[in-house]
Amino acid sequence: MAYEADIAIIGAGVVGLAIAAEVANENRQVFVLEKNESFGLETSSRNSQVIHSGIYYPQGSLKAKTCVEGRAILYKLARKYQIDHRKVGKLIVAVDDREIEQLEALLEMGEGNGVEDLRILIGQEVRQIEPNVIAVAALFSPSSGIIDGYALMRYFIAQAKDNGGNIVYRSKVIGIDRESNGYKVSVEDNSGGFSFNTKVLINCAGLNSDNIAGLAGIDIAQSGYKLHYCKGEYFRVNPDKSKLVKRLIYPAPKLIGAGLGIHTTPTFDGVMLLGPNSRYVDSIDYSVNDQQKEAFYDSVTKFLPFIEYDDLEPEMAGIRPTLQGAGEGFKDFVIRDERDKGLPGFINLIGIESPGLTSCSAIAKYVAYIVDEVL
Ligand SMILES: Cc1cc2nc3c(=O)[nH]c(=O)nc-3n(C[C@H](O)[C@H](O)[C@H](O)COP(=O)(O)OP(=O)(O)OC[C@H]3O[C@@H](n4cnc5c(N)ncnc54)[C@H](O)[C@@H]3O)c2cc1C
Numbered sequence: 001m002a003y004e005a006d007i008a009i010i011g012a013g014v015v016g017l018a019i020a021a022e023v024a025n026e027n028r029q030v031f032v033l034e035k036n037e038s039f040g041l042e043t044s045s046r047n048s049q050v051i052h053s054g055i056y057y058p059q060g061s062l063k064a065k066t067c068v069e070g071r072a073i074l075y076k077l078a079r080k081y082q083i084d085h086r087k088v089g090k091l092i093v094a095v096d097d098r099e100i101e102q103l104e105a106l107l108e109m110g111e112g113n114g115v116e117d118l119r120i121l122i123g124q125e126v127r128q129i130e131p132n133v134i135a136v137a138a139l140f141s142p143s144s145g146i147i148d149g150y151a152l153m154r155y156f157i158a159q160a161k162d163n164g165g166n167i168v169y170r171s172k173v174i175g176i177d178r179e180s181n182g183y184k185v186s187v188e189d190n191s192g193g194f195s196f197n198t199k200v201l202i203n204c205a206g207l208n209s210d211n212i213a214g215l216a217g218i219d220i221a222q223s224g225y226k227l228h229y230c231k232g233e234y235f236r237v238n239p240d241k242s243k244l245v246k247r248l249i250y251p252a253p254k255l256i257g258a259g260l261g262i263h264t265t266p267t268f269d270g271v272m273l274l275g276p277n278s279r280y281v282d283s284i285d286y287s288v289n290d291q292q293k294e295a296f297y298d299s300v301t302k303f304l305p306f307i308e309y310d311d312l313e314p315e316m317a318g319i320r321p322t323l324q325g326a327g328e329g330f331k332d333f334v335i336r337d338e339r340d341k342g343l344p345g346f347i348n349l350i351g352i353e354s355p356g357l358t359s360c361s362a363i364a365k366y367v368a369y370i371v372d373e374v375l
Pocket residue numbers: 010011012013014015016017033034035036039040041042043044045046047048049050051052171172173174204205206207208209212231232233276317318319320321352353354355356357358359
């Protein structure tokens with residue numbers, strides 16, 4: 001059966017769905033194709049659900065800009081559409097004087113990115129608001145919080161559908177061919193498969209987005225699109241201890257590689273999670289390695305002295321689709337129309353790791369702007 005679409009989006013994670021909600025309107029045929037049986041079953045449901053304020057990313061980067069803008073949009077959406085969220089605030093803690101310098105560097109970076117409410121607290125001020133945390137100082141970010149990512153995705157789906165968009169599950173994109181007026185997309189589904197034409201094709205395939213770029217004929221290695229898998233595991237804390245900390249508590253980060261350090265995240269059911277750690281892996285496997293427990297314990301007891309070894313139980317894992325390999329420095333999101341590679345209207349989103357959840361609505365607006373130029 002031959003379908004004609006104006007816009008096809010590969011991947012029903014939070015980014016693909018935010019884009020669908022943004023670009024769908026009554027004058028366009030918009031489809032989201034998802035290989036799984038439902039939305040958000042991969043990275044978008046395997047993360048900390050933190051609304052980041054925008055501290056960690058170099059000034060002018062897409063990560064910095066979309067995080068700061070995305071954070072403001074998410075709070076607005078969450079308030080307006082009753083999406084569960086809490087602006088709990090976050091402390092990045094220094095446990096020695098050397099780490100205070102790191103906090104000062106982060107403060108400068110955050111302010112440069114437009115995060116206006118950051119301030120450094122001395123040890124006594126930290127103890128006043130979080131008596132069970134050990135720190136000589138902390139960078140306080142009042143505008144950090146958590147959001148129910150599942151509810152957010154449901155909101156985007158409703159918004160996309162209200163505007164005529166379609167979400168098609170169990171449909172895996174297996175081929176992309178350039179046509180005179182767009183792309184022929186080949187899809188595998190339960191009935192064998194089908195193909196359709198689309199003017200604009202948007203690659204939001206998360207951990208598989210480099211392969212999708214390859215399907216369209218892009219040399220992944222030469223373009224710098226090869227993804228690495230960086231696993232992040234979580235342990236949950238004994239519920240009795242979960243109430244001893246209210247805010248997000250992060251260590252001073254190592255600014256090389258992926259991950260912000262093992263931190264606390266309060267959840268909506270009152271249990272505190274610790275994680276994610278950061279381990280490069282070769283394949284996608286979401287099991288939690290119990291042997292990591294010792295490293296978690298050693299890492300968090302520096303600033304959460306009340307945690308005992310037996311308080312920790314394995315919870316879940318996610319995998320970051322990172323452009324930087326182990327030990328490499330910062331790499332930004334790739335969000336671009338591939339016109340200069342001979343593929344106009346093919347929009348790649350690659351390396352959408354953290355802060356992708358926070359940034360999703362700002363990314364969607366950026367992509368919508370590119371789409372308007374193409375259509
Ligand atoms: C451990 C961890 C912690 C994180 N914590 C945070 C955080 O606290 N705050 C924050 O802002 N961000 C965080 N992130 C980042 C955030 O989760 C991601 O940036 C975001 O979820 C990416 O969404 P996505 O839609 O791009 O990808 P995904 O959710 O992975 O969606 C991609 C979709 O594409 C589909 N797909 C792939 N190939 C095909 C194909 N061939 N055909 C059809 N469909 C296909 C997949 O099935 C999948 O559903 C974290 C990430 C990890 C791993």
